[in-house]
Amino acid sequence: MPNTINIPTPLRPFTEKKEAVEVSGATVGELLADLTKKYDGLRKHLYTDEGKLRNFVNVYLNDEDIRYLQKEQTPVKSGDTLSIVPSVAGGTVDGYGD
Amino acid sequence: MALSLGPGVDAAIRAHGVETYPNECCGALIGRDGVVVTTYALPNTTEEGPRRRFLVRPSDYQEAEKRAAQAGGDLLGFYHSHPDHPARPSQYDLDHAWPFFSYVIVSVREGVSEDMTSWRLREDRSAFDAEELTHA
Numbered sequence: 001m002p003n004t005i006n007i008p009t010p011l012r013p014f015t016e017k018k019e020a021v022e023v024s025g026a027t028v029g030e031l032l033a034d035l036t037k038k039y040d041g042l043r044k045h046l047y048t049d050e051g052k053l054r055n056f057v058n059v060y061l062n063d064e065d066i067r068y069l070q071k072e073q074t075p076v077k078s079g080d081t082l083s084i085v086p087s088v089a090g091g092t093v094d095g096y097g098d
Numbered sequence: 099m100a101l102s103l104g105p106g107v108d109a110a111i112r113a114h115g116v117e118t119y120p121n122e123c124c125g126a127l128i129g130r131d132g133v134v135v136t137t138y139a140l141p142n143t144t145e146e147g148p149r150r151r152f153l154v155r156p157s158d159y160q161e162a163e164k165r166a167a168q169a170g171g172d173l174l175g176f177y178h179s180h181p182d183h184p185a186r187p188s189q190y191d192l193d194h195a196w197p198f199f200s201y202v203i204v205s206v207r208e209g210v211s212e213d214m215t216s217w218r219l220r221e222d223r224s225a226f227d228a229e230e231l232t233h234a
Contacts, residue, residue: 009163009173010196024129044223045197056194058156059227086159089144090191090201091151092183 003076005035006083016042023082028061029072031082046084056087099229101174101200101216102133108233110137112211115179115204121148124178127200130171133234134200137177138165143189145213151190152178175216177234185213187226195219200229 007015015038016019023034032039032053036043046057053059060067060083066074076082103111107127114137124142129135130199144153147163154162154176166173175197185205186234187195188229195201205212219227 009157009166010198011131013198060156085156086154086196087156087194088124088154088159088196089152089194090124090178090188091144091146092180092188092190 003032003079004081005082006075008037008084008086010086011042011045011084014039014045027072028059028066028069028074028076028082031076032059032072033056042079058085058087059083059084099227100129100132100230100232101202101217101229102234104129104133104135104234107134110139110216111154111177111202111204111214112206114139114177115181115206115211116209118142118179119206119209120181122152122179122181123151124152124154124176126165126176127174127202128153128166128169129161129174130179131224132134132174135171136169140187149181162201173199175202177202177204179204179206179211182208185215187217191217192226195226197221197223201226203229203233208222 002024004020014034071087124136125140127134140158142148142152143155144151185203201217206215216229216231
């Protein structure tokens with residue numbers, strides 16, 4: 001049985017407007033890799049140039065933040081659901097020196 | 099690209115920015131087909147100093163998506179204020195931006211709202227492009 005990843009609104013243009021995508025893999029990282037293999041345009045919005053998940057990209061395995069599990073190494077079971085949930089952040093020019 | 103603000107939306111964003119001044123406000127833009135029908139004010143949960151930062155935490159983001167669905171619309175983006183700073187996006191805004199969302203920024207100077215602008219992240223994440231802001 002494949003796993004499902006729930007896709008937030010701003011990433012759905014990359015997934016043919018699908019709200020959920022079926023993927024397969026043994027860990028959270030493998031599910032995400034399967035997702036970006038299917039929809040390559042997602043990669044730069046999920047990962048930094050160094051290949052790390054961006055810090056405003058939150059990934060939940062069922063209802064648990066993977067940061068409090070084993071992050072991308074967290075094993076997944078058949079039927080588990082991943083959710084990508086944005087944090088939205090910003091601010092003024094101060095503080096970054098520009 | 100253009101974003102149209104429905105009746106009362108411009109005033110609601112400005113009022114929120116004035117209310118939270120000198121801190122930043124933030125909220126969701128809900129509507130359809132490029133027209134914002136309503137806003138959903140959200141708490142600024144940043145721990146980095148709310149005068150210069152805002153943060154919509156994941157649980158509030160999910161609530162905003164739910165509200166949009168309940169209203170029969172889409173989440174079109176987010177607004178926030180720049181207290182005593184211009185209504186243009188910062189590098190910090192760019193680093194944290196999501197594609198396809200509209201980012202409305204209102205400048206609030208000394209407690210009075212001034213310019214309001216809207217921006218979209220460029221496809222390659224290299225910059226924001228200004229989008230025309232109109233009133234429906």
